[in-house]
Amino acid sequence: MNYTFPQKNKNLTFILMAIGVITIIAGFLMNPHRTWSALLINNFYFLAIGLCGTFFVAVNYIAQAGWAVGFKRVPEAMGSYIMFGMLGMILIFLFGHHDLYHWTHAELYDKKNPEYDEIIAGKHGFLNIPFYVVRLIAYFCIWVGFTYWFRQESLKEDIDGGVNHYHKCIKIGAIFIILFGVTSSTSAWDFLMSVDAHWFSTLFGWYTFAGLFVSGLATMCLLILYLKSKGYLENVNENHLHDVGKFMFAFSIFWTYLWFSQFMLIWYANLPEEVTYFKARWDHYRLLFWVNFFINFIFPFLVLMTRDAKRKRQVLVIAGTAILMGHWIDVYLMVMPGTVGLDWNGFNIIEFGVLAGYAGLFLFVVQTSLSKAPTVAKNHPLLPESLAHHI
């Protein structure tokens, strides 16, 4: 059975996209600098959720895990958004690099210029526009290509059956995991860490990845619950939701582990070139800094701890929504202090308008993708394992 994309939902996503477009136009007329920051935050946030979809599919293949097969089409549909997220990233870099990325200014590399910056000039081998564009294209090809490959194999499997497509997907998954292990880190440096080009952290890539994975899992959980409430995915029961809840719980803690490791080492060593990052966040964004910690760690940790909580629909909706809000704030805190910086005085309507636009686009793409293939991958060799899943 295919998902039918209801007209009501279509209208809603179009309204959200219209809000986004109006906000972007109005934002560029009134406050272009802020608008570029809002675009980067929201574009990365939804790209990350999309990437989690393909990553989740690949992980399940190489682990030969069967429990998630029953709702496999949901992460696949999330992955279909990557293309749009990467196109957005390329457009943002092409037209907004001067506003967002300080290192793209040519005078920083000219020794005769008073603006010459020795630290940034030392990073010229990695942070230069041609190489950056090459990397953007490489990310696009790898992520979109593998997503498409997985999807095609999965759709062919629906027709052909057998185990050949499954074995092939395990190999594709293994290659993707290696490539994603590298590109998830380097893309985090490129998209987010290079906003603060003077500063660096070796943990940053994994920290971003942990946020990427947990926000994607929360989205996946909410999508599954929505589809179930509409009568799809009838084979997915509280046992599967329990495991999704465990993933959300565990990776919230994993995110906190990396967030805290990065913070503590910098706090402890107290080196001037490192503490600038946290000083800006502590002095000007202190409320958000604490909200980030509480909503992404304390709240899911306490709410999702018990077995009963992970099996209840309402609790999962509350925890998933909180995690999604929390990780939006996390991305916000990675970008804003580096671009808008000390001028920041509270949220601006631009950020929320752009968020609405991207949410509309994301939901439109995901629902379109869901409506194009049966919601259950009926010939997957591990489907019986998923149907019998019991914990």
Next chain:
Amino acid sequence: MSKKILIVFQDDHDILVGAKKLKEMGVKVSNVWSPFPIHGIDPVIGLPRTRMSMCAFLYGATGTTLALLMFWYMMIHDWHIDIGGKPSFALYKNLPAFIPVTFESTVLCAAHGMVITFLLRSKILPGVTASNPDPRTTDDRFIMQVIVKDSDNESAIVSAMKSSGAIEVR
């Protein structure tokens, strides 16, 4: 009067089938010995949900408290320690430096507390004689202990067990 009989099985699937039959007949299973946990048998033999997770939380909270108490006494109260060149004489200001060890202490107390609780609860501490009726249950046999009341039909129970794969009844 009621008496206890032991039913020996060779396979974990057989014992699950047998337990389901006994449940239908309204006979009480009082204990099961098995070399490994049998998935899905808990609700059949009427075993309540374990409270071990609650214990784990309490032990973990104890570990956190003990570790913070230790740090407060050793590094704040008794002798101020200069942490990273920024001496501050309050626990909460130096807290990030204490988190790793506090975490380890939480895990240590939770893990050891759970193991000791499990040993006490199962009465398998060192030096205690095991209540296991047959040492073969630690290898490849599965034994179910059934309470047969006078109102129950013992021969019907035995034949039902034999038909679901029991190799021995005593």
